[in-house]
Amino acid sequence: MGSRAEDYHDIAARAQQGVFDSIPRKWRLPAELKQHYDGHAASFIPTCGFLDERTLAITNLSATELLGQIHTGQLSAAAATEAFCERASLAHQLCNCLTDFFPEEALEYAKSLDDEFARTRLIVGPLHGLPMAVKDIMHVKGKKTTMGWVSxxxxxxxxxESSPAKVMRDAGAVFFGRTTMPQTGMALETISNLWGRTLNAHNAAFGSGGSSGGDGVLCALKGEPAAPITTDIGGSIRAPAAFNGLYGMRPTAERVPRHNMIAxxxxxxxxxxxxxxNCHNMADLKTLTRVLLEHKSLPYEPTTVPGSWSDEPAVSRPLQIGVIFTDGIVxxxxPVKRALRETVSKLKAAGHQVFDFPVPFDLWQAALTTWALYFQTGAAEHKAILAEGNEPMIPQFEHNLRVFGTRExxxxxxxxxxxxxxxxxxxxQEAWDQQAEGMDCIICPCAPMASVPHDxxxxxxxxxxFNVLDYPSVIMPVKDLKINPEDDPKDMSYQPKDNAFDKKNWEIYDPELWQTQPVTLQIVxxxxxxxxxIAVSEAIDLVVNGL
Known part of the structure; x- marks a missing residue:
């Protein structure tokens, strides 16, 4: 535990310096390159000239492509691990996404996998050789977990080891680091007094999403081929995917192994x-979700139903799709509205049936219930940990506790x-069942904005x-939509609703500022x-993105 006599700024400086010191000198960005950095990491990393062609080629592979090459002997696990660790080090230096980095240890383990494969020609599991980092909310044997708390x-x-991490390790994944999350874990931007702010992959003026913001940025910058076990109790898988332009999935919580996860x-x-x-395509999303939900190495996992997976055939019939254009609150x-309109137009042109889906209850009242259930003790545990580290609350957390009247x-x-x-x-459920043709999914925004400005x-x-309902949901980029002032002007005639969010949301929008940001949708x-x-989302992805 950090000493109460030591100021939290000093504790943070020491912790952050420790991560930087773990980056091998050969992977540290020289000053002459840093001076040309414009805050757009996703475009800077592949063009700045620091990574050689082989490293770029390996790290441009999706998880599915990478595993295919490793499992057929075309690429060694060690080569893959070294390439992604090098790119991860750049991602951290530009966007601050790691809390721990141990590339030498990872490379040693990857070499042991290669030796075993050379001897037996067998893989240890479906993720044999996949380099990845683990969010700083899970136990990993031999590593420290801070959850962004100074104390x-x-x-x-x-x-x-937390169950999701054990499932990944048992499947053959190679751990090389830990990723950032916000103080308390209850914010859709990743910032803490201990680790600082994690920046958006596309524009440093925006946040990375939260609470799995470190994973979202690291994956978006191809410092890991995918982030297989981001976590979500309020949007923490989906917001980082959305704000960094990735695919993501929040599975049904009741199917996910959660033993030894920190709360x-x-x-x-x-x-x-x-x-x-969080990942780069639907194929990766399907592969990684399957490994987690089957959790074959944990057959008697106490926190979930027995692991299972039932492959669904590709969708070849017209879909019945409900749409929520707005929740009536914010x-x-x-650009989020345009993404919905253009998606609906494409789906209708492809022969799918699309219609409005009215949510059958008041969503402000649902939010009040949600936040009451999040903090049943009035956030007493969170406040005690803050006091122990003598650190202030981050702004998002303080705002939401106040707005929702959090109390015991x-x-x-x-x-x-x-x-x-x-x-x-x-x-x-009743509203879904009442759809005459039977509804396959709902499409709606992931958030009222394409990315979140700082604080x-x-x-x-x-x-x-969908957390309070426990409905699974997928985040999908709308890849050909680029935000611009001509197509996405601010509606100056809009009259904001009388709540603590809508006016601020309307006031801050500027299409010039958001031009760099990707736009995504949520499929439920x-x-x-x-x-x-997943099968339905694949069909929608084919129509919307041609993939």
Missing amino acids: WADNPLSTI VAPGNISIKVSAGP EPHP LTVPELLRHNSQQAAYKAAF FPVWWGYTTL GRPCRDEAL
Whole structure:
């Protein structure tokens, strides 16, 4: 534990310097290159001349492509690990996405995989040789977990492994680092007093999303081929995917192994955390989700139903698709609306049936229930850890606690909110069932904006709705849509709604500022029908992106 006598700024400086010192000198950006950096890491890294052609070629492979080459002997796990570690070091130096980096250890393990493969011609599992980092919310044996808390900066090394991390290691993945997350884990931007701010992959003026922002940026910058186990209790898989232009999936939480995952208030199980991938295409999303949900090496995992997977055939029939254009609380920015309109137009032209889906309850009231269930003790545990490190709250967390009136619940109040959550689930299922042709999925925004400016109190409602319902959802980029002032002008006649989010959301929008940012959509499926959702999402991706 960090000493109370030591100022939190000093603890942070020491921790951050330790990560930088772990980067081999040969991978440190020279000053003459840094002076040309314009804040756009995604375009700078492949063109700055620091990485050689072989490293660029390896790191441009998707996870599926990389595994295919490793498993057929065309590429060694060691070569893949070295290439991605080098690119990860650049991603960190530009965007601050790592809390720990151990490339030598990773390379040693990758070489042992290569030796075993050379001897037996067998792979140890479906992810044999996949380089990856693990979010700083999970135990990894022999590594420290801080969750962005100053008072946890000197935590002892873990002697156990969280179930999602164990599933990945057992499947053959090669761990080389830990990724950043925000203080408390409850923010859609990644910033902490301990590790600092993680910057967006496309524009340093924006945040990386949260809480899996380190993974989102590292994956977007191709410092890892995919981020297989980002986590989500309110949008923490989906926001980093959306704000960095990736594919992502929040599986049904009840299907995800969660034993030994770290929680500040572990007895709070009203809304369960999920884990799933950020990645570059649907093929990777399917492969990584399958490994996690099958969790073959943990057949008696206590936190979930027995692992299973049922392959769905490719969709060859017209789909029935509901659309939520707005939740009525915070109006999406013009490019988000345009992405929805153009997607609907393409889907209709391809013969799919698309129609409005009205949410059958008040979404502000649902948000009040959601935030009450997040912090049943009034965030007492979070506040105690902050006090222990003598550190202030980050702005997003403070704003949401205040707006939603977070306080300790009485037992009758808790029972009432849990009953309300059950009522929302029943009402949503009934509304879905009432669609005459049978609805395959819902398309809606992931957030009201394409990316979040620093410290901005972004509205979570487009993601938290599906946490409180526990519906699986996929994030998909709309790849040919580029934000510009001509197509996405600010609506100066708009009259903001009377709540703590909508006016701020409207006021901050500037199409000139957002021009660099990708635009994505959220595709939502039925609970525990994750395989069907992936099949439907693949069909939509084919129509919208030609992929």
